[in-house]
């Protein structure tokens with residue numbers, strides 16, 4: 001794909017994300033020769049920085065870039081950092097954008113970026129509409145000459161209502177086709193590979209339905225706690241931080257029907273349909289049975305003391321915010337009727353792992369009586385991270401007399417494709433937006449459908465006096481009640497155990 005000459009304008013450029021993710025991603029694109037010949041970045045925010053100070057902060061003295069740069073590459077680095085500029089917005093984002101508009105115009109003329117601009121909103125969501133309006137007042141949404149795109153960061157809203165408000169606010173000034181809502185999980189190779197596994201093979205899709213799938217399980221575990229983000233996290237919680245966005249995106253790839261082709265609109269049409277078919281839980285009784293929240297408490301594991309969530313900086317000492325969420329739900333459509341989905345996400349788990357497990361039905365009639373294969377169903381395990389790959393578990397005969405059945409693995413690991421350079425999520429997503437490909441960005445109706453499912457759970461958790469937040473020691477697989485969510489002897493698959 002050809003990438004047109006263009007300028008990337010980052011609002012919130014002095015923030016952490018720019019140094020940690022965006023500039024390293026742009027740098028990698030530069031190194032991989034994916035940037036167009038004429039390309040500049042203009043950082044904007046409320047800090048008073050010169051171009052040089054900005055370059056120092058995000059390139060020369062950035063701890064996030066050093067890892068990627070080798071000695072003796074000073075000229076190369078300088079050529080890269082010369083593409084970066086900075087504009088001080090003043091004390092407020094809702095200000096007169098005449099200066100920044102003029103700066104954009106000057107850079108555009110000087111560097112030949114052909115009026116193609118991406119505006120990256122790396123700011124709190126309450127500023128999205130304000131920035132969009134001010135850009136529009138300066139005519140910077142006008143596509144008569146060159147295209148204009150917005151990339152907006154998460155969290156996209158705090159609830160259905162606020163997400164709808166954000167969509168309306170942005171759509172007042174930009175068309176939906178100009179708006180790219182980022183979800184970095186969509187930039188992960190293995191998440192995209194869910195589509196390829198399903199729709200480029202003939203061996204999975206015929207089984208991909210209620211006739212052959214017993215249940216679906218998704219685990220997203222992190223070993224870290226909330227780190228320095230207590231202030232943000234305490235108002236958010238695992239359901240908003242991970243489930244509404246990243247995990248429901250994964251769910252939509254598992255649930256969706258085959259799209260008519262691989263275009264952004266065809267894929268996203270099917271994802272919306274999938275998200276709209278999640279059965280919304282309304283009754284308290286249903287919510288009580290199918291949703292569990294937990295919070296990590298202090299623990300001494302492996303000789304190391306780990307703080308409890310409530311002792312973290314900027315967290316309310318009596319906070320009920322969940323750092324663990326486990327949800328069981330159903331999908332009301334032809335393909336998935338009565339197949340339970342179990343999804344959990346948590347911090348301070350024993351390890352960092354994200355995986356999808358498709359559990360197939362046991363054979364309808366088991367002739368190998370002394371085999372315990374019935375309890376060891378066939379599984380397809382899609383490892384999103386780390387050790388990205390796919391594994392199929394199936395029964396084989398144990399050598400010797402009789403028919404004893406054991407389970408064997410058939411696996412593929414991405415690391416075996418050693419010659420392939422796997423792009424990092426932000427790198428891939430930025431390049432897509434630069435090329436105008438919105439396939440891996442969330443559309444307005446997708447985001448709203450996801451919130452429609454999550455809202456009643458949040459309301460229940462936040463407003464019902466009966467809901468408990470169960471404690472779990474840092475370093476275990478969540479509270480006991482979370483284990484009970486999966487009925488019978490099946491239980492969660494705890495990777496590595």
Ligand code: BG6
Nearest residue numbers: 154184185222241242246354385
């Ligand atoms: C972010 C969340 O969106 O995703 C973080 O805000 C979380 O709380 C992170 O740690 C996880 O991303 P990844 O790519 O490390 O799984």
